[in-house]
Amino acid sequence: MNPLRPTSTNPLPAVVLACRGAPGADLNLVRSLGRAGVPVIVVGEYPFPPSGYSRHCIEFICARDFTLQPERLLKVLRELRMRHGQALPVFASADPDLRALVALHADLVGTALWVSSSPDMIARLQDQRRFAELARQHELPVPALHAPRTLEEVEALGRVLAYPVVVKPSQAGSWHRPGIDPALARRCAVRIDDADALMRLCCQLAPQGLEHLVIQDHVPGDVDEQWTVHACIARGGSPVLVATTRTLRTWPADFGAASHLETVSMPDLEAEAGAMLRRLRLRGMVSMNFRRDPRTGRMWLLEINPRASGASLLLARAGMNLPARVYDEVCGRAAMPPAVHWRTGLRYRHGLADLHAFLVRRREGREGWLRYLFSLLHPRTVFRAFDPSDMGPPVQMSTDWLLRKLRGSGRWVWSRLGQGAA
The missing domain is CATH 3.40.50.720 (NAD(P)-binding Rossmann-like Domain)
Structure with a gap:
């Protein structure tokens, strides 16, 4: 052999x-x-x-x-x-x-x-402007999106938009550019409440090119109105594994990556998402982000990511190991059947980011200490770094953090000594 x-x-x-x-x-x-x-x-x-x-x-x-x-x-x-x-x-x-x-x-x-999926399909899904056109072609429930090219178009839009709206990068990472505030670049979107605020933000981003932003209708509600459907799509074009997670907190707050989420059962949403995936003829691992409008109960599709999500380990612990299923397919191994029972109620936590998210929510009066402490004590939590059976990563991350702090302290001490010598 x-x-x-x-x-x-x-x-x-x-x-x-x-x-x-x-x-x-x-x-x-x-x-x-x-x-x-x-x-x-x-x-x-x-x-x-x-x-x-x-x-x-x-x-x-x-x-x-x-x-x-x-x-x-x-x-x-x-x-x-x-x-x-x-x-x-x-x-x-x-x-x-x-x-x-x-x-x-x-x-x-x-x-x-x-x-x-095909390179062209991936490019269309990763570019919000092209994704909006794809959504129109396939009648996907995506909030209305505007793609101004000049500040004059922004000004005209600002007079007719129904506020609030959200401004978001046209592609993930397109705001990570010199001249753009790093705090802004870390956000997935920014809520805008009036025309003046919209113009100020667009003027800030205009030197980098307005093609790097889009303006989208805002779907109201807190972050816990957001769900993500995760799917693995085999060669035949049909989802073979489908699972759902619900967002509990994000960092940066409201418009960032999920820092705390849990596995849930949403058969109706999963069926709707599966029908969309079949229409789009996607392949491999896909995650679809939805937000529910609390006024109408309608589920809006915000984006489709044609890759593994950051929650892949949580899904594996809950019985849906999507990366392993893809590996079995490409290597020609007999695929292991999914778990008979999809385990709901498991949670995933990015500890430090989740603490920052909570502190913002507490200052705004949206969450208290008691609820946060209870979430810390949840017995079925998968942590981003800490895993008793795999301690190499958390040890390395802790060591790296400590060295950064020591280097920063050393620079501060030398700067103070230099000032004293002067």
């Missing part, structure tokens, strides 16, 4: 990409695959990502800034192909590394095993 071929005792390694800004997503992917007995090679665009310290990671390779220079990633994947004698499955953990894979799509044939 060829020792390089995957077997039950010698599974083929999977490659997980780790880009800047999403350490929880790649760590969740590594741990999800590890739960299924799949060894993982982490390829990071920066040194020392937490996922590289997981016990499930058998090798870490640094391909610096591969999201900006995808040819560096291609070189690594080709070297892995030569070393293992066959193409390895590759998993994107966030939008930047997914865009890198799309850029390399033609070169990946025979080099890597990547299950996803």
